[in-house]
Amino acid sequence: MTMTCMKKDNRTHQVSAEDDVSIYHEKQSRELCALHALNNLFQESRTFTQKELDEICNTLSPASYINPHRSMLGLGNYDVNVIILALQHKGFDTMWFDKRRSPSDLELDNIFGFILNIPTDLRLGILHLPVQRKHWVAIRKVNGDFYNLDSKLNRPLLIGNNQQLVAFLKEQIQNKDKELLLVVKHELENDVWRRSAPRSQGIPPKSNYIVNNGQFKESGV
Template identity: 50%
Template sequence: MYHEKQSKQLCLLHSLNNLYQKEVFQQKVLDGICSVLSPDTFFSPHRSILGLGNYDVNVMMKAVQVMGHEAVWFDKRLHPSVLVLKHVVGIILNMTTSSYIPPFHRKHWIAIREVGGKFYNFDSKLKGPIEIGDESHLKSFLVEKLKTNEVEMFIVVEEDTHKSGSWKNS
């Protein structure tokens, strides 16, 4: 399994590459997306002023579109049991984490996807992917994560799946 570990503030870069199970994106590509999103600004509002990463949701959504997919925000009022996982490429979570300087908090991106019939947590802060288990274990994992306001979830799907809405049960 392909797994990139955390470097600088590039967790979005790592989560995207972990989601696609190969190095698809590099920092210069995500920085280029920032420039496209805000072409007339010297300091992009979509990343860290220092240029170390810390990309926002707009960069994630555009990067996924580059791959021919869509990132669909998951409404936490729904239960993860509505997911039709056979139509899902993967899941990206954006989580608030503590900072070294209280009371500031940082955002951290992680990818979850299926490999060989099991779902894995590809958090770049981990030494390697952690097995979550089968579909029922994944849904229980997601229920726990979504209990807090500190987590946002995005479902990565094919464009056609997004248009038809077939990633979820009605």
């Protein structure tokens, strides 16, 4: 887990190591990318701990001998239900972005951040196993620009301004296996984060935010 000081490089959209913008960035450890995504989203160390996420797993399935919301080995691999409940504890609601719509429909100023769920290959040493798992990635605006805070990156990756973020999100959700989770403050009305549109064309009701166990899971590979 590292705190990285960065400077934007407009030529490459990479982030250089000069002290200009301070960005908190946790790097990948074991199967804890959901934990890293949450802490990177809040830009603060130990906003959540592995112990707290394990406790949420037990809250979700208190009577389960093998908890379906995390790795049976206790290494992490938390599913989306853990992320959603953890964010609720901090006063935030979550919703899956309806990929039939365009990210340009979003009112970005009313969205706290994003968590991208992407497929990743499972490795055993140098071997690639024929198994795909899911990896959680935080996206957040810091000091006026959006950054990709993927824990697998050596350092945060500059996305840019609102227009550049929309282009980035459009490219990401073109992949049918990638899903985008919106994070908004609890006190906001459901429609504040998006531009006017019939409710039937938008995100499903809140009762549908929690997905079936194991549908979307974190990868620690």
